[in-house]
Structures are given as C-alpha cells and as structure tokens.
Amino acid sequence: MRLSxxxxxxxLVAAAPPTRRLAVExxxxxxxxxxxxxxxxxxxxxxxxxxxxxxxxxxxxRLTRVQWGETITKMRTVYAAPIDPADxxxxxxxxxxx
Amino acid sequence: xxxxxxxxxxxxxxxxRTLIASALAAPAAAQVDLxxxxxxxxxxxxAFPQKGEMILQRSTPPLLETPxxxxxxxxxxxxxxxxVRWHYPFPTSIDPTKHRLRVxxxxxxxxxxxxxxxxxxPRVAIAAVNQCAGNGRGLFSPRMAGAQWGNGAMGxxxxxxxxxxxxxxxxxxxxxxxxxxxxxLDTPLVEAAPDFEKSLPxxxxxxxxxxxxxxxxGQPLPLLNGFPLRLVVPGWYSTYWVKMLDHIEVLxxxxxxxxxxxxxxxxxxxxxxxxxxxxxxxxxxxxxxxPRAVITNITDNSKLPPRSxxxxxxxxxxGDQGVKKVELSADxxxxxxxxxxxxxxxRYSFRRFRGALALxxxxxxxxxxxxxxAGVSQPLTQxxxxxxxxxxxxxxxxxxxx
Numbered sequence: 431m432r433l434s435x436x437x438x439x440x441x442l443v444a445a446a447p448p449t450r451r452l453a454v455e456x457x458x459x460x461x462x463x464x465x466x467x468x469x470x471x472x473x474x475x476x477x478x479x480x481x482x483x484x485x486x487x488x489x490x491x492r493l494t495r496v497q498w499g500e501t502i503t504k505m506r507t508v509y510a511a512p513i514d515p516a517d518x519x520x521x522x523x524x525x526x527x528x
Numbered sequence: 529x530x531x532x533x534x535x536x537x538x539x540x541x542x543x544x545r546t547l548i549a550s551a552l553a554a555p556a557a558a559q560v561d562l563x564x565x566x567x568x569x570x571x572x573x574x575a576f577p578q579k580g581e582m583i584l585q586r587s588t589p590p591l592l593e594t595p596x597x598x599x600x601x602x603x604x605x606x607x608x609x610x611x612v613r614w615h616y617p618f619p620t621s622i623d624p625t626k627h628r629l630r631v632x633x634x635x636x637x638x639x640x641x642x643x644x645x646x647x648x649x650p651r652v653a654i655a656a657v658n659q660c661a662g663n664g665r666g667l668f669s670p671r672m673a674g675a676q677w678g679n680g681a682m683g684x685x686x687x688x689x690x691x692x693x694x695x696x697x698x699x700x701x702x703x704x705x706x707x708x709x710x711x712x713l714d715t716p717l718v719e720a721a722p723d724f725e726k727s728l729p730x731x732x733x734x735x736x737x738x739x740x741x742x743x744x745x746g747q748p749l750p751l752l753n754g755f756p757l758r759l760v761v762p763g764w765y766s767t768y769w770v771k772m773l774d775h776i777e778v779l780x781x782x783x784x785x786x787x788x789x790x791x792x793x794x795x796x797x798x799x800x801x802x803x804x805x806x807x808x809x810x811x812x813x814x815x816x817x818x819p820r821a822v823i824t825n826i827t828d829n830s831k832l833p834p835r836s837x838x839x840x841x842x843x844x845x846x847g848d849q850g851v852k853k854v855e856l857s858a859d860x861x862x863x864x865x866x867x868x869x870x871x872x873x874x875r876y877s878f879r880r881f882r883g884a885l886a887l888x889x890x891x892x893x894x895x896x897x898x899x900x901x902a903g904v905s906q907p908l909t910q911x912x913x914x915x916x917x918x919x920x921x922x923x924x925x926x927x928x929x930x
Contacts, residue, residue: 445688447643448748452755453621454577459588481717483588491566491671501673508786510720 459483469527473520477513481505487525498525537619537713560595562678563828564666577620578750580608585675589614589714590752593680599843600824603870603878604655605683607745612752613660613681615724618714618772624748624756629695629740633709633777636700643742643756649690649698652739656762656876657684657845658769661792661814665916667923670804672916679822679923684845684878687760688743693734696778701730707779708733709788710759712772722786726768727779728761737762737876740773762876763848765814765918767792788813792917800918801911808914817847818920819906821854821881821898831928837884838929840867846900850875856883857895861908861922867896875901887929894925 460483463471478487493501502518505511513521560583562568573584576592585591592612598605624643632638660681665674675681696708711725732738739760742748749755754771761768767787783789793811794800799818802808821844832838844851850872855864870880885894899905910921 445743445746447647447689447742448624448756449643451621451623452748452751454751456577456590456620457573457575457587460586483586485584485586486591486675489567489570489585489676490673491564491666491676493673497673508722508790509716510718512718 460485460488463487463524466524466527469524470520471524473517474524477511477517477521478505481509481511493525495522495526498522537622562593562666562676564671564676564678565669566671567676568666568678576612576752578608578752579612580606582609582612583678583680585677589616589618591675592752593677594683595680596678596822596824596827599680599822599878600841603843603873603880604685604745605878607685607747607750607753610683610685610744610750610753611660611681613675613766614714614752614771616714616716616721618712620751622713622751622755622772624742627756627774629757629773630775631695631699631778632775634702634705634780635696635778636702637698639699641695641698646690646695646740646742646757649694651688652691653686653688653743654737654739654760654762654876655684655686655873656760657682657817657878658760658766659683659817659845661765661767661794661917662915664919664923668910668912668916668919670912672914674916684843684873685744686746687739687741688746689739689741689757689760691736692738692740692759692776693736695740695776696733699778701734701778702780704780705730705778706781707783709777709779709783709785710768710770710773711775711777712754712758712770713774714772724770725783725785725787726770727783727785727788728768730778732761732764763816765792765817767814794915794917795913799907799911799920800913802913804912814917817845818918819846819849819851819898819900819904820844820920821896821906822923823894823896823925826894826925826927828925829927831930832887834887834889834929836886838887838927839882839884840894840896841880841882842896843878844881844896844898845878846875846898846902847904848876849900849902849904851879852899852901852903854879854881854883854899855897856885857897858885858887858892860893861895861897864897887927889929891926891928894927895922896925897922
C-alpha cells in the first residue's frame with residue numbers, strides 16, 4: 431500500500447520539458463604546469479593541455495615512467511593526440527621528476 | 529556527433545591564453561582530503577555554472593565530485609551538488625526548442641524528434657542512482673591511472689521523461705536488431721578521436737525502466753548533467769547515461785566502436801576482480817552496479833568524542849535491486865548489528881541507513897555492508913582490476929574515540 435502511494439506520487443510530478451535557452455560560462459582551466467626540480471614543463475604544457483587541463487596530470491598517484499609512457503601511447507593511439515614523438519622524453523622527464 | 533551550426537549550440541575552446549591567464553589569477557581554495565594513500569588533497573570550487581561547492585578533480589573537461597557531507601544530508605542529491613563527468617568538450621549554450629533527437633539505423637521510419645514531440649509520449653518518473661564506473665578509484669590499492677575519484681562520483685535523483693522503448697516504437701525497430709547506440713553533443717577536440725557513443729543490448733533498451741529524461745529532481749537537467757536530454761539506465765553504470773542526447777541508432781550487429789569494444793571493460797567475473805599484476809583475462813563491458821553502502825556521517829581517519837553509542841549513518845544502494853539490509857561491524861566483520869533503513873524511494877534509489885555502535889576509547893574500524901534484494905552482499909576484501917572499475921567491497925572507516 432505504501433509502495434503504490436509512493437509510485438503514484440512519483441508519476442504525478444513528471445513535468446513538461448524545458449523551453450528556455452540555457453547558456454552558461456565555464457571557469458578557466460587550472461593553468462600551466464610549473465617547472466619541477468629544475469625539469470622544464472614546456473613539453474608537457476605544449477603537448478598535454480589542449481585536450482585536458484593540468485589537474486588531470488597533477489591528480490594522478492605516483493606512476494612509474496613505464497606507466498606514464500603507456501598513458502602517452504594511449505593518448506596518441508586512442509585519442510589521436512598530436513604529441514610530437516620528439517617530445518616524449520622531455521614529457522616523461524617532467525612527469526617523473528622527483 | 530559534431531553539433532551542426534553555431535546557432536543552436538556553442539562550444540568553448542581551451543586556449544593557451546586562457547591557460548596562462550588562469551595560472552596568474554588562481555585563487556586560494558579550500559581543500560578536502562579524499563583519504564587516498566597518496567595525493568588525495570583536492571581544492572573545492574564554486575566556479576562552475578549551476579553548481580554549489582564541489583570537489584575539483586579537473587576543470588577541463590570538467591570532473592567535479594560531490595562532497596560526502598551532501599550525501600549525509602540528502603537522499604536525493606541536489607542538482608547543484610550532483611557530480612559531473614565529461615570526456616570531451618560540449619556546448620555551453622543550448623536552445624531546447626531547437627534541439628532534435630534523431631532516431632535511425634535499423635528502424636522502419638527514421639525520426640527527428642523535438643522535446644515537444646517527446647512530451648506527447650507517456651511521462652515517467654523514476655528515482656535512480658547514477659554512479660561512475662570508476663567511483664572510488666583513488667581508494668584502490670595498488671593505485672591506477674584515471675580520474676582519481678573518492679566515493680563522490682555518484683548521486684541519486686528523480687529522473688523525469690519518457691521511455692526509450694516508446695521512442696523506439698515510434699520509429700519501429702526492425703527484426704534482427706541487436707543493440708541501440710546513443711550519442712550526445714559532446715565532441716572530441718581532435719577530429720580523429722572516437723566520438724563518445726554507448727550501446728545498450730536491444731533487450732535492455734526495450735525494458736520499461738530505461739528513460740530519455742529532461743527532468744532531474746523537478747527541474748530541467750543542469751547543463752553539466754546533460755541538458756536538455758539524457759539517457760537514464762537505472763541500475764547500470766553512468767557511462768551509459770549519455771548526456772545531451774541527440775542521436776539514437778538501432779544496430780543490427782554488435783557495436784564495435786571504441787567506447788563499447790575497447791573502453792569501460794572489466795574482467796569477466798561478477799566482482800570484476802583480478803590479482804594485481806596478474807593477466808586481466810577476458811573482459812566484458814561494465815554494466816550492472818554492485819550493492820554498496822557508504823558511511824556519510826564519519827569521515828575516514830577522524831577523531832570522535834566518547835559516547836555510549838556512536839551513531840553511524842550513510843547511504844546504500846543495491847545496484848539493479850533494492851536494498852534488503854545494511855549491517856554494521858566494529859570487529860572486522862566477526863559480528864554485525866543491523867542498521868535501520870530509511871524511506872524506500874524505489875529499487876534503484878539511495879536508501880538511508882542509521883545505526884549505532886558501542887565504541888570504547890581507542891582506535892576502531894567501522895564497516896557498513898549492504899545486501900540487495902537478490903541477496904548479493906558486499907565482500908569484506910576489496911575487489912581490484914587494472915582500470916579501477918566496479919568498486920564493490922566494504923569501505924572501512926577508521927576512527928579514534930578520544
């Protein structure tokens with residue numbers, strides 16, 4: 431009995447679809463990645479931040495150079511990211527700078 | 529698909545100039561600790577449209593997590609606190625009167641439907657949990673790459689709209705259909721990247737509970753949650769709940785697209801569980817959610833004052849079944865006490881639980897374990913897989929009574 435009352439209440443609330451334009455503004459991204467332990471961030475900034483902002487990188491747990499290399503490969507082969515192969519070493523150097 | 533024409537939709541671009549500008553202007557932010565073994569501090573933000581305070585995982589494309597305190601206060605997650613997850617850029621200006629939903633593929637009559645067309649079908653409302661397949665990924669050990677969510681990549685809402693099966697009936701599904709592929713207005717920045725499209729097996733697409741929704745908790749969907757239309761697949765992970773839905777294609781063969789054939793796959797066993805480092809073996813798409821209980825009134829690693837009984841409260845869900853029971857333990861699972869269940873909003877909804885444990889001075893580990901109506905229960909040992917999907921085990925909460 432209680433369940434059927436609850437379902438009846440749910441059925442009544444279904445409202446009409448929206449008719450008004452919705453326009454929003456998104457905030458700016460997190461910005462550029464800084465130099466780390468003297469390792470330049472230029473390659474990682476140039477290659478990695480077009481499709482996603484910096485926090486995607488800084489939020490990751492500690493990953494090995496091999497794991498980061500796999501991530502670069504995935505970005506290149508799956509998402510067609512135009513990462514210059516000549517920059518791979520500089521990108522990896524920054525990602526594992528410690 | 530790429531949105532056609534700037535009049536209906538506008539897509540913002542991430543430029544080097546805005547990157548630099550924001551780096552200079554970055555304001556000091558409050559932080560939350562998500563309790564990960566490493567790198568668990570995240571800023572909170574109020575900068576996103578139609579959103580209150582959220583945990584910032586990534587600004588572009590947005591990944592916003594719901595703080596635990598929101599779950600403690602609400603069975604239905606408020607729209608302005610509901611988590612956000614996008615793979616690709618999406619329009620930020622949408623005229624719903626001009627939005628069209630194309631239905632095609634293996635059908636008798638391809639259609640192009642307006643929201644007003646959809647509104648002529650029988651309207652349905654259903655309470656359902658929407659949870660990212662990677663919810664809780666940051667809590668796994670060992671860790672893995674990916675969006676580093678705590679347990680806040682989930683939410684519960686009353687979804688309002690029409691049944692997918694009624695829309696498919698308008699178009700007339702032809703014999704031999706095997707799947708229904710759905711896509712939205714989000715578009716990869718790089719043209720060669722795979723468009724985000726997800727498929728439901730035809731049998732599931734034709735069930736009563738799969739909706740095309742425009743309403744969320746009595747309001748239009750927030751833009752970041754898929755305005756003006758999204759698919760609602762109760763009991764299934766959020767990856768199928770396609771946002772800004774604008775095309776549906778009935779397929780007469782399996783979907784070989786990247787997002788079905790290569791992504792969101794888990795080891796082919798019920799818990800999606802493999803030993804870290806072992807070969808993953810055969811993989812299948814993530815689908816049905818597992819039952820979970822999340823303690824919301826006590827954060828992990830907190831100190832509490834001594835009381836004769838310490839209240840323990842939280843939210844549970846059963847996956848594609850209702851919640852049958854939630855039990856609490858403070859002795860590693862040797863003994864359990866039942867928690868009381870709150871109002872039943874339907875089988876797919878969050879269900880509140882409230883209980884109490886007698887905890888003396890010292891350190892304790894509190895466990896809350898959900899069991900669904902089919903008798904499926906949470907394991908005490910956490911499952912693990914290389915992608916961090918389908919987190920199903922009990923989440924221990926460490927407290928010190930002092």
